[in-house]
Amino acid sequence: MTNTQRVQSTPQTGILSRAWVRATALVVGFAIVMIASNSIASALENPLAALLVGPLLAVLVLWLYGFAVRRIERRTVTELAPRRATRLVLIGLAGGIVLSAATVGILALFGGYRITGWGSVSGALSVVGMMCAIAVAEEVLFRGVIFGLVQRRWGTWLALAVSAVLFGLVHLVNPGATVWGAIAIAVEAGMMLAAAYVATGSLWLSIGLHLGWNIATVAIFGTVTSGSESRGAIVTATTSGPDWLTGGAFGPEASVIAVIVCSAATAVLIRIARRRGRIVSRA
Template sequence: MAEKPVSAWIRLPVMFVLLLIADIVAEAIISTVDDVPIVGLVVGLVIGCLVLLVYVGLVRWLEHRRTPAELALADALPGLGKGVLLGFGLFVATLAVIALFGGYHVLGYGSVFGMLNALGLMWTVAVGEELVFRGALYRILEEKTGTYWAIVISGLVFGGVHVVNPHGTVIGALAIAIEAGLLTGAAYAATRSLWLVIGFHMAWNLAEGGIFGTSVSGSGAGPAVGLLRAATTGPELLTGGQFGPEASIVAVIVCGVPAILFLRLAKRRGRLISRRQPVAS
């Protein structure tokens, strides 16, 4: 007989805290080499994979699941691929609208090596943050609160942590909570796969800072490391200001549409969990 998982109220803080520590350590390590050509890319890819192994180990220890279905290897490439297309497509659509209203300007070319190193960094960031906020916080909360409350709570916490960034703002944090928290939570509810949300997160951030040279979540990263050197001008409501396009009303609207579609898909597939409904194993 299979062992029962540890209580959700114990698993939640333990997994959240340990994965958060792993994420912080991973990002600290990659930050030491993210400006070294190619090394940043290689180290970032390796560190991200190690954080995935930490998640698998925690799931085996606390939930007695040898292979997490949400990280099924068979879904890795297709899930990441779909997520990358979604993330890149939504960011390009967001930036296109901002540019249409005169808010985005290309100043010149940056660095191909900078873009490649940004890929390593963004892979590490996407893996770490999605495992913390969707793999642990959202997934375990959903067992007790249901899908909708899990999306709301995990989204607000996810947005809230971005306030501490150098150019973090409450408006930017709320925007991320709505656009990214809602979208990734809804996407996970519909697919029950972490690969898609990791791919989305990585591609959005890579396009934002590594390709188009805009600030990423108020971190200040962007023009110095991207493939393009660029600037945004105009109302913060349009451009997101120093926080970056994520704080733009355009991003909220652009990401809000697929979030609603993912929720409808989750409902059609019978994957919305009510508060009293047990989560299928």
């Protein structure tokens, strides 16, 4: 290779290096933000504090994301455009609750779920506040940062796979975690939430779906979610039966029922994304 050739290749190498540094900074930075936000939210037991601090944490994470994207990626944060925010979040909330209800309902039909009594409204409200922070922080990292970075470089299909796998892997640190539980989370939640992002080009639907599922699964139906015991719910309930049906210690999210129900939703969202021309090929 001549000296001229080496000189000509240097600028391109420098550009790629800077891009990788920016991407790494975003991923590591928002991984830390997610851990901190989730830890603070999980420590909130007073319902009033949870309902106040949880949404405030969510707003802070969204602001940090917008600020970081504008400063580091130097682009407009179209995925958080306020024009459709309320509508998409409400649709997502309703969708998440319906999907959770369908999962628990089918589980009950097979004898795997049974309501044993009334729970605590204040406890349920604490869960709602906590889940606001958790849903937003996780969507910002896994869909906003990771999915977005991979899709812009390598296309939608690889971004779906990478973000889903990482979302499943991070749940291996949860209580009662198993390899199957991580796979189930990756397929049912990681794929569905990313598909919601692709279909709308917005994080708002993904946030709403994530929040609706968590609120319904924990605060309404009183079941374990991702291995974490229910801290408060409108009803108390028990699950019984084989782990493949109930999800075992990991909760209904590790049930084949949840995988089937949420995969059906993913297929619908992918079809919508294709019809809208939102599937991006490799750059």
